[in-house]
Amino acid sequence: MASTPQSLTGIDLAEAAELAAQLRVDSVRSSTSAGSGHPTSSMSAADLLAVLIGRHLRYDWDNPRSDANDHLIFSKGHASPLLYSICKAVGVVSDEELMTGYRRFGSRLEGHPTPVLPWVDVATGSLGQGLPDGVGVALAGKYLDRLPYRVWVLCGDSEMAEGSIWEAIDKASYYQLPNLIAIVDVNRLGQRGPTELQWDLAADRLAADDIHARVIDLYSVKPIDTETLVAAAAVTNGRLIVAEDHHPEGGLCSAVTDALLEAGPQKLWVTHLAVREMPGSGTGDELLAAAGIDAQHIDSAARDLLNAT
Ligand SMILES: Cc1ncc(C[n+]2csc(CCOP(=O)(O)OP(=O)(O)O)c2C)c(N)n1
Numbered sequence: 051m052a053s054t055p056q057s058l059t060g061i062d063l064a065e066a067a068e069l070a071a072q073l074r075v076d077s078v079r080s081s082t083s084a085g086s087g088h089p090t091s092s093m094s095a096a097d098l099l100a101v102l103i104g105r106h107l108r109y110d111w112d113n114p115r116s117d118a119n120d121h122l123i124f125s126k127g128h129a130s131p132l133l134y135s136i137c138k139a140v141g142v143v144s145d146e147e148l149m150t151g152y153r154r155f156g157s158r159l160e161g162h163p164t165p166v167l168p169w170v171d172v173a174t175g176s177l178g179q180g181l182p183d184g185v186g187v188a189l190a191g192k193y194l195d196r197l198p199y200r201v202w203v204l205c206g207d208s209e210m211a212e213g214s215i216w217e218a219i220d221k222a223s224y225y226q227l228p229n230l231i232a233i234v235d236v237n238r239l240g241q242r243g244p245t246e247l248q249w250d251l252a253a254d255r256l257a258a259d260d261i262h263a264r265v266i267d268l269y270s271v272k273p274i275d276t277e278t279l280v281a282a283a284a285v286t287n288g289r290l291i292v293a294e295d296h297h298p299e300g301g302l303c304s305a306v307t308d309a310l311l312e313a314g315p316q317k318l319w320v321t322h323l324a325v326r327e328m329p330g331s332g333t334g335d336e337l338l339a340a341a342g343i344d345a346q347h348i349d350s351a352a353r354d355l356l357n358a359t
Contacts (some may be wrong), residue, residue, distance in 0.1 A: 057141055070100035076135035076148060084153035090130035094237035094300040095204060102202060102233070103136055104262065104347065110220075116167040120188050120199050121171055125180025126206035134159050137169060146285055174184045178212025181205055181232055185218045188230035203232045206239025211334075252258035256342060280314035288318045289355040293343050298324035319358040321351045 061069065073096040081087030100245055103109075108120045124133050134152060137143035143159070151157035158166045160176025172183040173359040184203035190273040191199050209215060222230050283290060290310070303322045310318060338344035 052105055053355045058104050063101075066100045067097070067103050070096040070105055072139060073100060073132060073135045076138055076145075077131035079160075080134060080148045080152040081131045083149045086153055087131050088128040089131055090127060091129045091206070091235075091237075092135070095126070095129055095132055095235040097206070098233055098235060098315060099132060099136060103140070106201065111137075111142045111169065117195065117197055118199065121184070121201045122169075123180045123184045123187070123201065123203045123231075124174055125161055125184070125203050126177065126209055127174030127180065129206075129235075130159070130161060130163050130175075133163055137167070142169065142314075177206065177209040178214040181215050182218040182221075184230055184232070185221050185225075185227065186213075188222065188227040189225060191229050192225070192227060199229065202229070203267070205232055205234045206240070207234055207236045207238065207245045210234060211245075263283070274302075274309045276309040276313050279306060283310055283314050283318070288314075289354065290356060291317060291321045291323060291348060291351050293323040293348055295338075295341075295343055296325055298322060298326065321354055321355060323347060323351060 074093045074299070077092035078089045081089040081092075102122075107122060108118065109122070109359070110116050110119060113119070120233070124130065128250075131152065134143060135147055138145060138148050147159065147230065151159040153159070153161045160166070162173065163170045164173040171187060172180065174180040174183070181203050184201045188201040191197055191201065205215065219232075228278065236245075288310075290306070292301070292306055294301040299324075301324055303320070303324070307318060307320055323343045327341070329337055329341065331337075332340065335344065339346065
């Protein structure tokens with residue numbers, strides 16, 4: 051078996067971006083060759099996984115049973131093209147196997163990952179399963195094996211609605227598992243449409259009134275894409291809304307304003323929408339409305355900002 055290319059450990063962010071591009075290409079190539087699969091779900095997580103495997107994951111791909119290895123679980127198992135493209139990138143699966151094996155009967159590159167592959171701990175694909183499995187592995191790491199490995203679990207944002215995910219989070223908190231890291235790929239879409247995050251819907255409503263907002267998804271390999279922010283702030287004359295679906299503390303608002311003040315307009319009008327009260331219970335829409343971060347609140351904040359002088 052080929053060994054892990056040296057270039058995939060400790061890579062810099064430019065190399066990670068290049069690797070992510072290759073993972074996207076291979077995800078599309080393999081699923082196109084099979085005529086089925088989930089290429090887009092794979093592409094949205096490519097940056098995250100490129101940074102993870104190139105900079106953080108401690109893993110000897112030639113020795114998957116090593117006690118020292120971290121664990122990588124694709125809870126959104128339908129993104130299997132991404133996992134298999136990673137296996138190609140680290141040199142343990144050939145391009146030929148990827149292109150002729152993915153989703154073919156009898157092949158080990160099944161539509162959803164299974165432990166028939168030595169780099170896969172648990173079978174996933176039924177959404178909501180991988181994180182609970184990850185909790186189990188992390189419990190073993192902390193209390194049974196007493197080893198310092200970390201457990202990285204990739205989840206989808208729509209998948210987060212599964213009850214089993216919340217039970218897993220509850221147990222991870224109860225048993226205090228700092229060795230468990232859930233990465234949520236917030237690509238805004240589930241199978242049939244947008245998930246609970248509504249910034250795009252607010253922009254549509256504003257556009258209907260001829261108010262043209264720039265929606266910036268801060269998701270990228272670099273934490274802050276200053277160039278894009280500056281370009282958008284120029285169009286909106288320094289008027290800006292930062293909407294965050296969590297407490298304001300430790301969020302992105304100050305990073306965004308710092309980046310803008312350093313590089314862009316020296317005058318900004320900023321509205322920071324975030325969850326400021328303890329959330330209660332209710333539907334997703336009700337909770338967003340109660341926290342003041344739904345489309346309606348973003349819409350009114352944008353209209354108020356237009357009057358700011
Ligand atoms: C329990 C379960 N229900 C439904 C499905 C079918 N399904 C496959 S992918 C998907 C959407 C997943 O959306 P998200 O979690 O946001 O991941 P994304 O593909 O957007 O990254 C659904 C509903 C499934 N695999 N498992």
